[in-house]
Amino acid sequence: MRVKPILIGIVGALGCTSVVPAYALDSLKGEIVDLACYMGHPNPEKMRGPSHRKCAETCLKKGMPIGLVTDDKQVYLLLEDHDNPNPYAQLKEKAAETVTVEGNKVSVGGSQGFVVETVK
Numbered sequence: 001m002r003v004k005p006i007l008i009g010i011v012g013a014l015g016c017t018s019v020v021p022a023y024a025l026d027s028l029k030g031e032i033v034d035l036a037c038y039m040g041h042p043n044p045e046k047m048r049g050p051s052h053r054k055c056a057e058t059c060l061k062k063g064m065p066i067g068l069v070t071d072d073k074q075v076y077l078l079l080e081d082h083d084n085p086n087p088y089a090q091l092k093e094k095a096a097e098t099v100t101v102e103g104n105k106v107s108v109g110g111s112q113g114f115v116v117e118t119v120k
Contacts, residue, residue, distance in 0.1 A: 025102040025117055030070040032094045034059035035077065038067055049096055056095035066091050068101065068114065076114040079106070088116045 034056045037047040046052070048069060060066055066078040066088070078101065080088035091099070103117040 026105045026114070027100060027102050028068055028070060028076060028105075028114060029098065029100045030068040030074075030076075031096065031098050032056075032060075032078075032091055033067045033069055034064045034095065035067040035075075036064040038069070038075070053096035057093075060092045060095050068099075074112065076105075076112045079113050079115045081115050081117055084117060087119045090119045091116065094119070 031048055033048050033052075036059055037052065037055060038044045041047045048056075068076045068078055070076075078088065078091060081103065087101070087103075091101075100120040101114060101116050101118065102120070103115045106113040106115060
């Protein structure tokens with residue numbers, strides 16, 4: 001993103017360069033899935049819930065990508081915050097469970113991701 005020179009001048013004139021903005025965290029609620037099974041199956045709905053828990057636990061512990069499926073069937077790739085890895089690590093123990101995660105939504109090339117800051 002390019003900042004227009006006029007904006008830089010206004011911010012500098014107001015003396016706001018030392019202000020640190022506060023960012024509100026996004027919140028998502030959904031089921032933890034292993035994306036290797038969920039995305040790779042012709043019927044992804046069979047790759048979630050209690051009947052798929054054991055497989056999902058195994059896949060997540062092996063390092064397969066962790067996903068979150070919301071009630072409206074939106075799928076998010078969950079991402080570790082490199083400065084705060086513990087919440088993401090907790091998700092490896094939550095296969096097939098419904099959780100609420102807080103963090104920041106990201107999108108690149110049509111893929112939805114979510115940087116996890118907290119797990120509830």
